[in-house]
Amino acid sequence: MTVPRSTLRLQLHRGFTFDDALAHVDYFAALGVSHLYLSPITASVPGSMHGYDTIDYARVNPELGGEPALLRLADAVHARQMGLIADIVPNHMGIAGGHNAWWLDILEWGRHATYARYFDIDWHSPDPALRGKVLAPCLGAPYGDELAAGRITLTFDAAQGRFFVSYGEHRFPICPVDYPLILRGAAHAHHPELTALAEHFQGLTAQPEQRAQAQAAREALRAFASTHGAQPFDAALAAYAPNLAASRERLHRLLERQFFRLAWWRTAADEVNWRRFFDIGTLAAMRTERAEVFDAVHTLVLRLFAQGVIDGVRIDHVDGLVDPREYCQRLREKLVERESERPPQLDGSRPYVVVEKIFARGESLPSDWGVDGTTGYDFMNDVGALLHDPRGEATLTATWAELSGSTESYAELVCQARRKILAENLSAELDRAARGIHRIAREQPTSRDFTYAAIRRALTELAAHFPVYRMYPLGGARTSADETYFRRALDGARRTLSRGDHAVLAYVAATLGGEGRAGESSVAASGLAHRERRTAATLFAQVTAPLAAKALEDTVFYRYGRLLSRNEVGADPGEFALDVDGFHAANLERAQRFPHALIATATHDHKRGEDVRARLAVLSEIAGEWTAMLRAWSTLNAPHRRAFDSTQGVDTPPVTQSAHDVPSSKGQTPATSPAGLAMACTPLPGPTPDWAPGPAAEAMLYQTLAGAWPYGLEPTDAEGVRAFAERVAAWQLKASREAKLQTSWHANDEAYEAASRAFLFDVLAPQRRDGFLRELTSFVARIARAGAINSLSQTLLRMTSPGVPDLYQGTELWDFSLVDPDNRRPVDFGERHRSLVDTPPSEQLRNWRDGRVKLGIVHRALTLRAVSPALFLEGSYIPLTVTGPRARHAIAFARQHGDAYAIVIATRLATSIMSDSSDVPLVDPAQWEDTSIALPPALAGRALFDCLSPAAPKADATGQLFLRDALSALPVALLVEEGVPRE
Template sequence: MTVPRSTLRLQLHSGFTFDDAIAGVDYFAALGVSHLYLSPITRAMPGSLHGYDTIDYTCVNPELGGEAGLLRLAEAVHARQMGLIADIVPNHMGIAGSDNAWWLDILEWGRHGAHARYFDVDWHSPDPALRGKVLAPCLGAPYGEELAAGRIALSFDAAQGRFFASYGEHRFPICPVDYPMILRGAAHGEHPEMTALADHFEGLTVQPEQHPRARAAQEALRAFASTHGAKPFDAALAGYSSNATASRERLHRLLERQFFRLAWWRTAADEINWRRFFDIGTLAAVRTERAEVFDAVHALALRLFAQGVIDGLRVDHVDGLVDPREYCQRLREKLGERESERPPQLDGSRAYVVVEKILARGEALPNDWGVDGTTGYDFMNDVSALLHDPQGEAPLTATWSELSGSARTYAELAFEARRKILAENLSSELDRAARGIHRIAREQSATRDFTFTAIRRVLAELAVYFPVYRMYPHNGSRTAPDDAYFRQALEGARRSTARGDHAVLAYVAASLGGDGRDGEPRSAASALPNRERRTAATLFAQVTAPLAAKALEDTAFYRYGRLLSRNEVGADPGEFALDVDAFHAANLERARRFPYALIATATHDHKRGEDVRARLAVLSEIADDWTATLRAWSTLNAPHRRAFGSAPGIDETAADRAEVLATSEMGSSIDAVSMSTTGASMAGRAAAASQAGLSMACTPLPGPTPNWAPGPAAEAMLYQTLVGAWPYGLEHTDAKGIQAFAERIAQWQLKASREAKQQTSWHAHDEAYEAASRAFLFDILAPQRRDGFLRELSSFVARIERAGAINSLSQTLLRMTCPGVPDLYQGTELWDFSLVDPDNRRPVDFDARRACLVDTPPSEQLRNWRDGRVKLGVVHRALTLRAVSPALVLEGSYLPLTVTGPRARHAVAFARQHGDAYAIVIATRLASSLISESGDVPLVDPAAWGETSITLPPPLAGRALFDCMSPAAPKADGAGRLYLRDALSALPVALLVEEGVPHG
């Protein structure tokens, strides 16, 4: 099997191609990476910056350099004994524009198309207007308005010989059955030759056997156009112009006959009749569960694996698939069939496969999927929680309750967000699931009177209370882990539904894989055939998975701001901290079940960069100081809050249309009104504010926010973001640097406010609120504030930055040495103060990183720690150890080590053992109270550790150890005690090995 020692994720797009990656291969190899982990390489929507909107699974994206470019990259990495892992997107395809041939086929021919069964379309919609059609919710305004305005037009593509309806960038092919009518309209005028062309299509039907004839007829149109030009066809199109009432009505009737129904984008949430990726109307779910679709989707990846070009796959959004277990097992089987075709030097090696999967605390990835683990969100959660001080939870919770004006917990906010998303964004998905279960109920006399509405009601409650992303039933029945989670949902639904609905609830519970165990009411559903039970469970999962993602990560995370470092993908903001014992337990479980899973601290989907989170974690250690600082800043900046209301003169549909047809960038402006400041300290201002009854927790007006922007909760989260993302080396007097920083924060602020879906949202912009919020940001960061808020902000960051850097170095070393395969996200080997995408996908200067890579110990870079070279050094030295002693960290045992003494809670330590070889890992945590105020490096004074020590494994007692990170050679005493004042004298982390084990 090809097991990576480590991976480095690269985000490929037209601005960073395979050839650009080749230019960095020497650096990646020198860093110690064993495999490059590539974002999706299949052809995506033109200009895609991420590749997850695949439009053609059969070819390598030409914008990246095509297959030739991929082969060049493979040759370059193989020459350095490295490999490639590719990200695949089997769940959905991009369908915007006119580039997806599979999707265009079903728009043209409906359920008679060759690819009609490739997409999850409900061709039997209860809406008569959608039966046999695909809803196309792409219009920026209601259909009638767009038709009357002439923005929907009939066009002709001379290169393809096809008629289509056009709207902006979108193209909708007209069914060839209607071509005779269009062509004959021109034949009665100046172009009688169109009659002959119309005859080619006469008598054509939609049946599949007629499609070759239609293609031949379209070829005749193409040939005619190449000879005679487009003018004859212009005459045909004129009969469907929107300029006159009669021709516009003719166009409408033509469109109504097609296999698509053009609609305002707002209709999607309630009426869409095909499965999307989450609530995104430009990404259509693919039916990979069908054998022919699976083969078409994976043919390229399987071939590249067989040829030795790639060594493994990362499966995107596995929870979106109908049956993840069955899918993963089939993928493993198909890859296994191709192993013997691999080049001889690869020895028929087994493919490395990981899945993108969010695991809740205590939730386990099933063992029977045949994969090597997840992509590492679970570890990212564990290591981040480890760096938080549990003593800060109560005061920060109280502060947030005051600031937000609500004592609601994160769990309560999450329930509220789930209800909102289910009602406003995923209503059609809920309808579809309820209809499926209702159809099953109608087939039995005992349940035929359970109405659709009642089933929908109870199904909604089950979805709202379901605590994880989804179930994974086996043969139509819930597994034991599924059942435990389902019963939590069932209890919540029982509490929230009327007693009269409990019989329906019992039926739905049983139909979703139940069997009457543990006191569950038995019903007719218990005897349902497995096929119907599997169908019901699948429909339920297709509600709960997108609901969890949209309600939690994309809504509640932007509403709850107790401490934003815990609002991360894969984490539960309600879980504040993790103690050392729990961290060890999670690592032991990973080592036992999935020793080769990826472990990450940054990804292309993270909400905040790894070093932003590490710095913000320090606030948990100084909760009272942070509360006082918030109050002071609130008072200081109160004059810059902006009143807002409904923006007069805004045409909502025009704004919608602009959102659909084009993306505009809001211009920036900085209010020139200066604010007078005083020399009072923050504590003094906080006290004055308290005496005056002022705080950020102003009494809000009815509604989601007060009538000033950005509002108390959003303002509190803004301050955390400013503190967390402030780059090292940025001076508060650097006007140009502050301007660039403010633009980045403004981009985050806009996204955060829209994701919160309270005052504004992606679907309904409150432009007045957004503009006022942006003005507030630029006001408080204006150059004239350099001796006021900017100085205060910079000074506060300076207070906590060393503790934050210690956290960063600790989580870096832990990622490199804990059980699993460490994944390095592009560029994060230096400090990573990025925010949510697209900020975390900015170009990376690999040349600069190459110049920073040296062979000297990282401890020598500590004095210049702000440039990030010390972090790069930790990465490099740890990866070097993995390269020279791969068995030690890939296959070695994980041995938690006991820390004792006065500062025991401030360190975490463990050993990796393989045979007689050991590596000892020590990392500092919760360092804020240990750092000398007079120091300037991120290091605890060795004397501050006192008698704190770790107990080494018995074989190491009295033996010399060498630190891979520094010249130190600490030695344990005869009792096996290694004192931290010796081990952590040069850096806040240590990676100790015995003499004879290479250590850099």
């Protein structure tokens, strides 16, 4: 296969394996996708539901069926002229539970380990207690407490002949240098035969050249254990038992000798001396910029490509790498080198490479990376913003300010959140970057008096104001694109720092890839200084990237609730809407620069399903009505608000998680309801109200309920409503913890969480079926048809815009999912296959609530792409002008390749022109009046046929096509000339 025509993303895990995917290959082929796009396939932490916690880059995940099952799937898709794309994770590995052999090697041997240079570890920590060690922040309470409680124990693994320290699921290997100490203590007391075993380890050091001796000694230990069992070692373990003061002290001294330091999980934010994925202490960053590490990380991927098993890769979290440009270029080069090894039937194919990347408006992917584009967040933002009515912005902004009690803009909230994350979550990463610059400053007479603290203050404000994820210096210097965004951050830092810090700020700016300072000595121009400056710029970039993700996606998106349909990965909630010209401009740029980029409207990381967002976008069209509805619901439900006795929260370690798999609700028991808490809608002063869920959280809850309410769910269906409430409760818990206001993952306020859950279940209780539930479902019915039109429009626009349309599993039908894990629930592909019919999608419009009309549009559009691939993969993009009284309610463009054309028309902002007498999501043709589209001159007077309906509208002699003709059967149309296959 070459460049995909379309992809379908599958989330693989032990509950949905390669063979499970294989069972549905016929459906995927019938749907029309050309490639299955698989979540990570390398071995991951056992039980992982996402695969982003790789533990072995060289092995296909056995929980997915291993390599044999992968090959079976590949054979099946190849037999149907399809291909595979694999998600790869070069930035980090999973280290939880003692499953990662590379990480265990480091814990055992420290900086002398074989893999010591594979991970991004600072072996020269300023903390003397961490020099030459790695912090292991896994303890649920302070170290001394856990040691005294007996939860840290010395164990022996007879099968491996190794001693470990165990804590819960975690295992930390004892360095073999200390084995004689352990064995001789037991030998004198009960088992003198262990003395001979101790001799095998005598004189051993941590130096690499003694690994063979250590391995042979361990083998002797293993052999002895296989003959005599583990019982002889019990005395050795008893000498380090934590239940007695003397043996506990002995265990402590043994731990102090190791190359790891066990620590309370709370220490990680301030003291961790290795780079994490975001702030997650179970994902350790790799040094993929090193050649040997790169090769080890990509061995399997390159082999599978050479064998023709996969056709390309999706690169996860490219912004975490030291130099994304250099990495992507190297990967492309390595893949190209293996092209000649691919099977003969794949001659001429080339590797397909896309990167996971999030942009600010106006930012673009550098053209020299050697990739085909991004995974589609940029398109998801563009098409979502296109469906919002800018006329509703002022009203909804004022409403949110009233409800939340805050007049701060989204940008101001972002700065606040960035400072909070830097202080509480990424302090150690910021310290590391500041130390790097401080070391450089100390070398120069002109800068040696710039203190570490001053440099850290300057870096904090630069990072707090940084408008994009990161910069991409070239040769150690900021590029012109970098400079645009860096200057904005610099201006913001100048405004917030005291004048006394401005000289330090200027020095920091020059050090981070800027122009050199006047008066620098020749030392600054040396190779060493240049490398240090490049390292400093890298460290800063590796702070701003996770900072952006944590502050925006995982904090402000749950604090700022003006309109939740704009709070999506890749979007800027501060940007309310995008006009038609802006959408065309983005498509034209993509067509010119990255015509083969993925374009998506749903992903495994989305905050809300694509159809939730499409329905919520309707609120921008009825902003005044929505404001009144919020006030009415707030008054109606005021008696159900809960008072709560807030505490400092329960101090428990965060659940093992990644940004790809954040924990859901633990199912708190609802608090007892106090009687008659009738409170006004006006928010109480201060950030933490004494009732739950609080005015801002309550307003966001109502948006969630209205946006996610499934079609067909009736208020009288108590069981169905309860199941829906459980899903929303999981979202509510995650949303409140991510907001980090009243509660958080690190310090959860159980009283607040229980009270918020109780409020939700009270307002959705069966006895409210004639009250709030009736009001809610009536309002959903009010916006559902316009929401469905938005859904069908964004579906067709994704299928036909420049790029490769990506389907997220199951979203062929309506997708009213919420944030993970809700958006990763099992998919009934059998139902979708049975719903796949040959009749035009327009025939399904009367039954639109079952979603088959959406599936039909996907199917017909993908079929057209299959029979006319060049039209969409290589064809030009031509914006078409819409004129007439309803011009703002439609968008149209043409795709052209040679003499072939496809005309795409979609309805937008439909609420005000829809008839209340109809039950289908369609604008009455008469409402379009004389609104028309100016077709390309070559199509004037020529007959066109709609791939989606029996309609055959014809442009007049001047090339005008009237929307009353083109959109008579569906709110969208995909027109082609006769002769272009429509089936």
